[in-house]
Amino acid sequence: MQQLISDLEKIREALRYHAHRYYVLDDPEVSDSEYDELYDRLLAIEGENPELITPDSPSQRVGGAPIDAFQSVEHRAPMLSLGKCTTEEEFDAWLRRCSTELDRDIGSLVCEPKFDGVAVNLLYENGILTRAATRGDGTVGELITANVKTISAVPLRLLSDNVPEWVEIRGEVYITIEDFDAYNRSAAANGERLFVSPRNSAAGSLRQKDPTMTAKRPLSIYCYSIGAHSDDYQPQSHLEAINDLHKWGCRVNEFVERCENGAACVDYIARLGERRDGLPYEIDGVVIKVDDLGTQRDLGFYIRQPRWAIAFKYPPVDASTTLLDVEYQVGRTGAVTPVARLDPVQVDRVTVSNATLHNQDEIERLGIRRGSKVLLRRAGDVIPKIVRVVEVGEGALIEAPELCPSCGTKLTRGEDEAILRCPAQLSCPAQLQNAVIYFCSRECLDIKGMGTQRVEQLLKKGLIKRNSDIFTLKKEPLVELERMGEKSAQSLLDAIENAKETTYPRFINSLGIRNIGEDTSAILADRFPTLEALIAVDVETLLEVDNIAETIALNVVEFFAIEANRDEARRLVELGVHWPESTASVDSSLEGQIWVLTGKTSRPRTEVKSLLVARGAKVSGSVSKNTTHVFAGENAGSKLAKAEELGIRILDESEFNDLIE
Ligand code: IVH
Numbered sequence: 001m002q003q004l005i006s007d008l009e010k011i012r013e014a015l016r017y018h019a020h021r022y023y024v025l026d027d028p029e030v031s032d033s034e035y036d037e038l039y040d041r042l043l044a045i046e047g048e049n050p051e052l053i054t055p056d057s058p059s060q061r062v063g064g065a066p067i068d069a070f071q072s073v074e075h076r077a078p079m080l081s082l083g084k085c086t087t088e089e090e091f092d093a094w095l096r097r098c099s100t101e102l103d104r105d106i107g108s109l110v111c112e113p114k115f116d117g118v119a120v121n122l123l124y125e126n127g128i129l130t131r132a133a134t135r136g137d138g139t140v141g142e143l144i145t146a147n148v149k150t151i152s153a154v155p156l157r158l159l160s161d162n163v164p165e166w167v168e169i170r171g172e173v174y175i176t177i178e179d180f181d182a183y184n185r186s187a188a189a190n191g192e193r194l195f196v197s198p199r200n201s202a203a204g205s206l207r208q209k210d211p212t213m214t215a216k217r218p219l220s221i222y223c224y225s226i227g228a229h230s231d232d233y234q235p236q237s238h239l240e241a242i243n244d245l246h247k248w249g250c251r252v253n254e255f256v257e258r259c260e261n262g263a264a265c266v267d268y269i270a271r272l273g274e275r276r277d278g279l280p281y282e283i284d285g286v287v288i289k290v291d292d293l294g295t296q297r298d299l300g301f302y303i304r305q306p307r308w309a310i311a312f313k314y315p316p317v318d319a320s321t322t323l324l325d326v327e328y329q330v331g332r333t334g335a336v337t338p339v340a341r342l343d344p345v346q347v348d349r350v351t352v353s354n355a356t357l358h359n360q361d362e363i364e365r366l367g368i369r370r371g372s373k374v375l376l377r378r379a380g381d382v383i384p385k386i387v388r389v390v391e392v393g394e395g396a397l398i399e400a401p402e403l404c405p406s407c408g409t410k411l412t413r414g415e416d417e418a419i420l421r422c423p424a425q426l427s428c429p430a431q432l433q434n435a436v437i438y439f440c441s442r443e444c445l446d447i448k449g450m451g452t453q454r455v456e457q458l459l460k461k462g463l464i465k466r467n468s469d470i471f472t473l474k475k476e477p478l479v480e481l482e483r484m485g486e487k488s489a490q491s492l493l494d495a496i497e498n499a500k501e502t503t504y505p506r507f508i509n510s511l512g513i514r515n516i517g518e519d520t521s522a523i524l525a526d527r528f529p530t531l532e533a534l535i536a537v538d539v540e541t542l543l544e545v546d547n548i549a550e551t552i553a554l555n556v557v558e559f560f561a562i563e564a565n566r567d568e569a570r571r572l573v574e575l576g577v578h579w580p581e582s583t584a585s586v587d588s589s590l591e592g593q594i595w596v597l598t599g600k601t602s603r604p605r606t607e608v609k610s611l612l613v614a615r616g617a618k619v620s621g622s623v624s625k626n627t628t629h630v631f632a633g634e635n636a637g638s639k640l641a642k643a644e645e646l647g648i649r650i651l652d653e654s655e656f657n658d659l660i661e
Contacts, residue, residue, distance in 0.1 A: 004045070008052055011042050015058040016157065016249075023153040023220070024251040056128045056157040064146025066210040071143040072136070075121050076168055077228035079135045081304050082114075082287065082311040088266055091288070094310045095262045098290065101307065102299060107292045110238050111268040112256040114285040114311050115222055117174030118203045120148060122223075125166045127158040134206065138304055147206050148173070150215035159249030168227030169250060175202045176280045179218040184388065188367065197318075197375075198282050223250040224287070237291045258291060269312050276314065285313040319352070320375050320390050321345035323368060326357065326398045328420075330406045332434030333514045336420040338363060338398070340374070340386055347376055347384055355384045359418040360400045370395025406430035426466065426564075433459055435512050439467045442604065443518055444510035445502055445577070448495040449488075457481060467510070468568055470496055471575035504579045505610040508534070511569055513559045515552055522613035523547055524556070526588070531569060535560045591616035593628045596643070599636030601653060611660050623648065631656050 018035050022028040039058065046053050053059065085091045098106045119135040132148035133141035148154055151173065175183075180198040187193065195201035205217035226241045235241040239258055246252045255272060259265045269286050276283060290296050290308040299307040322343040328336050338357040345352055355376055357363055366386060368374070371393025376384045404411055404422035406429050411420045426432045433456060440450035447470065458464045463477055473496065478489035502510075509521040516524070527545050528534040534556075542553035559565050595617050597608055608631065609619050623630060623642040630643040630650045643650055651659065 004049065005052060008042070008045055008049075011038060011045070012057055014038055015042060016155070016159070019058065019152055020155070020159060020249045024155075024249060055130075058156065060156065061149050061152070062212055062215045064149065064211040066212075067146070068209070070134075070207070072140050073131065073133045073143045074140050075133065075138075075227065076123070078304070079119060079121055079138045079141070079170065079227070080301070080306055081138065082309055083302075083305045084285075084311050084313050086313050086315070091266065091269075091310070091312055092262060098299060098307065102295065106290050106295055106299075109259045109261075109265055110242075110256060110289045110291045111259050111265050111272075112224060112287050112289075113222075113253060113272060113279075113283040114287045114313075115172035115174055115224075115253075116197075116199050116282040116284045117172040117222075118199065118206055120144070120171055120173050120206070120221070121227060122148065122154065122169040122171065123166065124158055124163065124169060127161075127163045129154065129156050142207075144206055146211040147208060147214040150211055151219045151221055153220045153251045155249040160247050163248055164233035165230035167229040167233060169223050169245065170225045170227050171221045171223035171250070173202050173206060173219055173221050174198065174281050175205070175217065175219055177282060178280060183217070185365075188365075221251055222253045224253070224256075235293060237293055238289050238296070239291055241293075259288075273314055277317070283314075285311050287311050317347065318375055318377050318387070319345045319347040320373055321352075323370065323372050323374050323386075323393070325370060326363065326368070328401050328405045330404060330422050330428060330430035330434070332431055332438050332512060334422040334425065334428065334431050336401070336404065336411060336422055340368075342374075342376070345376065352376060352384050355386050357386060360420065361418045363398050363400075367392065369393040369397050404428060404430075429459070432466070436464070436467055436470075438512060439510050440470070440499075444506055445499045446506075447499040449492045450495070454492075466568060468571040468575055471500065471572070471577070500576045500578060502577060502579050503607065503610060504529075505614060506607075507531075507572070507577060507579055511559070511565070514555045516555060518610060519613060520548070520552060522610040525610075526614040526616065531573060535566055535569070588616035593617040594626055595619050595629045595631060596621070596623050596627050596639060597631045597633075598639040599633030601631070601633035608656070615660075 015035070015038055018028065018030055018038070022035070042057070042059055046057065046059055083094070085094060095106070121133045121135070121141060122129060123131045123133075129145075129149065131143060132145045132154075133143055135141055149156060175198050177198055180195065180201050183201060184195060187195075195204060201217070202219060205214050205219055208214045223245045224242075225238070226235070226245070235244060239256070242252050242256055257268055259268055265286075265288050272283075272286055288310050290299065296306070296308040301307060323340050324343055325341045326338045327341060329339050330336050337359065340355045340357050342353050342355060355374075357366075357368075366374075366389050368386075368389060369392055372389050372395070373391035373393070375387045375390050377387045400411075400420060402411060403409065404424060407422065407424050407427065409422050409424040409428065412423050413420050422428050422431065424431065426435060436455045436459065437450075437452055439445060440447040440455065450470070458470075458473075458481075461477075461481065463473060464470055473493065475489050475493060478484055478492065479486055481489075484492075503525075505518065505522040505525040508524050509516070509518055523545060524534060528537055537556065537560075539550075539553045539557050542548050542556060543550065560569075590612060593612075593616075595612050597605060597619065601608055612619055617629075620627065623639050623646065625646060627643065627646070627648050630640065630648055632640045632643070632650050632652060640650065
């Protein structure tokens with residue numbers, strides 16, 4: 001029997017060790033199947049000897065029976081809330097108040113993320129998790145021990161032997177954004193209720209009456225502080241307590257950081273703010289705490305809030321609003337994409353009234369109806385996106401249009417494409433307008449002054465009907481236009497004149513062949529050095545070229561098979577668009593080289609790239625040991641440093657120009 005008990009304890013030890021590596025440290029040592037094998041052995045022995053089961057055995061995570069109601073339990077020390085600030089000034093005022101009240105320097109601070117989850121209080125007695133409770137009103141919470149035990153990152157027994165007789169550990173239970181999305185997707189597929197946010201989903205999971213339901217939810221935890229504890233434990237600082245938690249096998253966050261003063265905290269707040277969108281879990285701010293626990297005691301409390309800590313809240317990046325309608329926009333290559341029209345709402349200090357919906361599949365996935373309340377998210381400065389439907393509206397479902405909203409042509413949908421298309425090409429006004437805007441853009445002929453509004457105006461007035469008409473524009477009708485005088489008409493004509501001198505890759509790019517951007521244009525320019533050669537090319541020949549896939553080959557051939565496209569390309573040349581021979585008749589002198597561009601250069605980056613690609617080089621975004629050359633412009637930073645470290649050949653602007661010429 002003694003042998004069996006000791007074997008059993010060894011297996012449990014091993015399981016605890018591996019679960020800690022996997023769930024807490026995110027650094028597993030054994031495969032899932034090895035772990036499962038060990039776990040099965042534990043279940044087998046415990047099955048035959050139920051009297052040997054202990055409450056901290058890894059088998060006891062999902063043991064609790066369903067309950068009718070949660071019991072109340074008093075926390076040994078109250079769970080406090082935090083004062084808030086939202087600006088640097090408010091934060092500074094808090095710091096000053098601390099110093100004034102204390103009448104001495106408050107010492108260093110600790111910054112950490114403010115997790116947007118559910119606070120829990122875990123009581124460990126002699127290292128064993130004996131109860132877990134929600135925050136409740138801060139004094140009395142609800143007992144959710146069986147549910148919390150199902151969270152694999154919560155140790156049932158603390159790892160070290162050197163633990164306090166008893167200790168309350170506080171943490172935030174959360175679910176990752178990815179797991180939350182996956183849960184809602186499957187709930188939607190099964191017709192179940194959806195959660196509105198990851199936080200809401202974690203809270204709902206913890207309040208399940210049946211712990212086997214909680215066990216199915218991918219919950220995790222970050223432990224962020226210690227509550228009441230026995231006298232045998234006397235940490236000196238918050239950071240020391242965090243380190244102890246880590247030693248005891250509790251999951252602590254990687255971004256907990258000591259800051260020596262207020263300025264360092266402000267810097268931390270900015271840095272974490274920049275990373276916020278990329279984090280796998282939701283945070284809504286930063287918690288700043290006085291590090292020294294003696295100083296914390298001296299500062300004390302204000303009603304339910306400690307004076308020694310404050311939450312800096314980030315502006316919300318999520319907002320909910322009503323979806324009024326969905327409109328369909330036609331892009332330059334005929335792709336028809338849905339755009340949501342919203343009741344205007346502030347997101348991240350910006351008023352938002354439109355949001356992208358990508359494609360019809362996305363609309364169906366979200367189950368959107370007109371009048372639905374939707375949750376918006378703005379990540380960085382990209383166009384906001386609809387994350388989910390919070391409340392399904394009364395209005396009609398959004399159905400895909402059958403006809404092009406611009407020209408009325410019947411839309412098509414490729415076999416494996418989620419995207420609807422208008423096949424009318426340039427006879428569709430929307431496609432024509434977007435094609436002209438693209439033609440004038442920086443990566444094509446770069447005609448200054450031909451922005452969206454100007455293009456729209458010229459098309460409406462009938463002064464242009466296709467790209468090449470731009471080069472036939474005369475001064476008189478231009479001067480007559482609204483918001484255009486003698487002077488601006490002349491500068492527009494000058495810009496048009498200047499744009500005639502271009503490069504061959506840019507010219508190809510400006511033709512607007514579907515799926516062909518700057519890089520492919522440069523490759524085509526390299527292999528087919530004259531326009532006539534390009535017009536005459538067939539699919540087989542194109543497929544022989546490196547980096548030209550079948551769809552692209554087909555796109556090129558189909559484009560030039562249309563007479564109007566051939567005529568338009570030739571007309572551009574007839575009207576004076578030209579490029580230096582040197583880029584038209586190119587070589588493959590740089591074949592096999594891998595270049596990285598960094599720093600500021602006087603030529604646009606796209607041009608540098610085209611020059612290199614046209615000579616057979618590849619251009620990559622980051623320096624590695626495969627990089628052969630680095631073009632370093634002004635103010636080059638870390639890429640240059642890395643290149644120097646790796647001994648890669650570095651060229652400055654004049655060396656680069658010599659090479660190209
Ligand atoms: S410390 C007195 N640290 O914020 C100290 N709380 O508004 C209070 N929270 O209920 C707790 N992340 O749920 C602390 N890193 C963190 C936190 C954090 C999230 C939550 C916690 C608490 C609420 C207070």
